[in-house]
Amino acid sequence: MTALAVEDLVCGxxxxxxxxxxxxxxxxxxxxxxxxxxxxxxxxxxxxxxxLVAARRGRVVVAGQDxxxxxxxxxxxxxxxxxxxxxxxxxxxxxEDNLLLGTYARRGTRAGLRSRLGPVLELFPALAGRxxxxxxxxxGGQQQMLAIGRALVAAPRLLLLDEPxxxxxxxxxxxxxxALAALAGGAAGPPTxxxxxxxxxxxxxxxxxxxxxxxxxxxxxxxxxDRLRRDPGVQAAYLGAPPTP
Numbered sequence: 001m002t003a004l005a006v007e008d009l010v011c012g013x014x015x016x017x018x019x020x021x022x023x024x025x026x027x028x029x030x031x032x033x034x035x036x037x038x039x040x041x042x043x044x045x046x047x048x049x050x051x052l053v054a055a056r057r058g059r060v061v062v063a064g065q066d067x068x069x070x071x072x073x074x075x076x077x078x079x080x081x082x083x084x085x086x087x088x089x090x091x092x093x094x095x096e097d098n099l100l101l102g103t104y105a106r107r108g109t110r111a112g113l114r115s116r117l118g119p120v121l122e123l124f125p126a127l128a129g130r131x132x133x134x135x136x137x138x139x140g141g142q143q144q145m146l147a148i149g150r151a152l153v154a155a156p157r158l159l160l161l162d163e164p165x166x167x168x169x170x171x172x173x174x175x176x177x178x179a180l181a182a183l184a185g186g187a188a189g190p191p192t193x194x195x196x197x198x199x200x201x202x203x204x205x206x207x208x209x210x211x212x213x214x215x216x217x218x219x220x221x222x223x224x225x226d227r228l229r230r231d232p233g234v235q236a237a238y239l240g241a242p243p244t245p
Contacts, residue, residue, distance in 0.1 A: 003029075004023050004062040004120075006060055007059045009021065009057070009059070022214070030184075033197075033225060034197045034214060035204050035234075036220075039078065046082060048060065050082045051075045062078060079158060083150075086167075094133060095130050095131065100114070103154060116155070117153060119152070121154070123179050124145040140169070141175055144174075161195070164196070173203055194207065209225060211224075213234060
């Protein structure tokens with residue numbers, strides 16, 4: 001089953017067109033990476049999928065439903081979750097309250113909603129002993145775990161992540177990448193369908209089995225990440241390695 005299909009998508013801001021006929025497919029339970037330089041349109045693509053940017057042309061289809069005209073709230077209720085760039089946790093709220101914000105589309109008692117935190121705390125044990133602390137006291141890596149966990153408590157059918165490694169120390173990047181790989185690979189339960197936007201191609205390819213390279217708002221290269229690793233252009237621009245002879 002196709003979890004996400006983006007078809008001939010054109011969108012932008014004001015008079016500026018950021019995406020020029022982008023197409024993308026993600027199967028249920030699959031992890032797909034979208035890599036590219038600053039300004040390539042990666043974040044705009046995620047914002048269009050969740051409904052924060054309107055499509056000027058083309059379609060966004062989630063689990064077989066055309067959601068192109070749906071507002072953000074309806075897409076979230078349909079199972080689309082976005083972890084935005086920069087984490088954006090609520091620094092003055094506790095870790096637990098930040099996590100519970102991810103359940104706002106769900107009904108139930110606080111005790112019932114708290115029961116949804118278990119799988120998240122298993123995935124990110126560093127948060128388990130810090131539930132009563134203000135989120136602002138966490139390290140950058142822990143805040144990124146919190147932002148991902150906040151999205152996961154809603155049990156999304158489609159998890160969108162925008163630059164989750166940005167600004168993190170190398171050890172924190174490894175921890176976050178390992179957790180995402182466990183999610184995508186099914187080591188933390190049924191595989192989660194993931195779309196991962198990253199400038200850090202090494203991190204993205206460690207999580208995803210397929211990838212798309214965006215260049216100036218269009219798909220330049222697409223295919224299995226093993227093949228993208230060997231692509232001379234991808235190597236030279238995004239992997240810090242010389243082109244393969």
